[in-house]
Amino acid sequence: MPTPTKTPSVISAKPRIVVLLGDPSGVGPEMAVKLLARQRNLDAARVLLIADPIVLAAGERVAGLKLDPVQVNGLDDLRFEDGRPSLITRDWMEGQKPVLGESNEQSGRASFEALELATVAVRRGQAEAILFAPLNKHSLRLGGLIHEDELRYMQERFAVTSFVCEFNLTGSLWTSRVTSHIPLKDVASHITVQGVGDAVKIIASALRRSGVAQPRIAVTGLNPHAGDGGSIGMEEIEIIAPAIEQLRAEGFDARGPFSPDTVFIGARRGDVDAVVSMYHDQGQIAMKLMGFEQGVTLHGGLPVPVATSVSGNAFDIAGQGIAKIEGLQQAFDLCVRMASGAPVRAPSRTEAAAAG
Secondary structure, three states, X not given: OOOOOOOOOOOOOOXXXXXXXXXXXXXXXXXXXXXXXXXXXXXXXXXXXXXXXXXXXHHHHHHOOOOOOEEOOOHHHOOOXXXXXXXXXXXXXXXXXXXXXXXXXXXXXXXXXXXXXXHHHHHOOOOOEEEEOXXXXXXXXXXOOOOOOHHHHHHHHOOOOOOOEEEEEXXXXXEEEOOOOOOHHHOHHHOOHHHHHHHHHHHHXXXXXXXXXXXXXXXXXXXXXXXXXXXXXXXXXXXXXXXXXXXXXXXXXXXXXXXXXXXXXXXXXXXXXXXXXXXXXXXXXXXXHHHOOOOEEEEEOOOXXXXXXXXXXXXXXXXXXXXXXXXXXXXXXXXXXXXXXXXXXXXXXXXHHHOO
């Protein structure tokens, strides 16, 4: 059983944030270097960068930028200087340059080991947030991950027994989902009254912390047209609608079930604060269409904020120096606000577009 996470008794006005380079074979190292080259980010937080030196050098070369970190040997020697990142290096790549543009065991092992060390820093009370540049789940599994995804891995590392869920943020709209990284053929069997309730409750709690007093939450159906009264499936009638009724009885402003192909029209208009979908692509496709480059993924239910951009590792443009970092910047800003105890307000579309 993992050691319970130590929650810092006093949160610094400048939170300590662990930053990871993501998958070495993708655009993550380039994105992280570009992020940390912005002085305003180093002025907003105390940053601990954990990296393989070859991967960091590759990211600097692709980005055309050079960082000026404070070298530290390990967490026992951790120290910070104002305006500079602290750097812990480990030779996970064994001196080999990353192979760009593809999933592979070497890159997966390096990104997985970095994530593990980041969780150690949090469990020891040495960091209040984790920000990682895009990972690749297949590479992570090749590199040693045995969990469904990195969220479930961190759930175990932090000894969290309650429900956890990925949130996605685009502008002021949030999403969560009942199931996540499982095969589509298994989704229906995982839709339960409790699962729908948990997904609504966890995002309602997060929205309240962000300053939304009474979150309005739309719940999708599972089937086309939300089942069309039972003619295209019974999950809406037998599971989802009863879950919504129970939630409303408990005081949650849960609405639906709505047809998955139209719910985001009203959500984009501002009719609700969040959408709870039944499976990954129901929400992700719509959210990425509405704000792919500015979108943020936040791992909900963990003891500290853990965030990244929604844009992915982009193997097709790795090494070209053209990766944009607006989403990663928004994720960093979110970590700063959450870790410092400030109100967590998702940026408007105008603010997101102007980031950086």
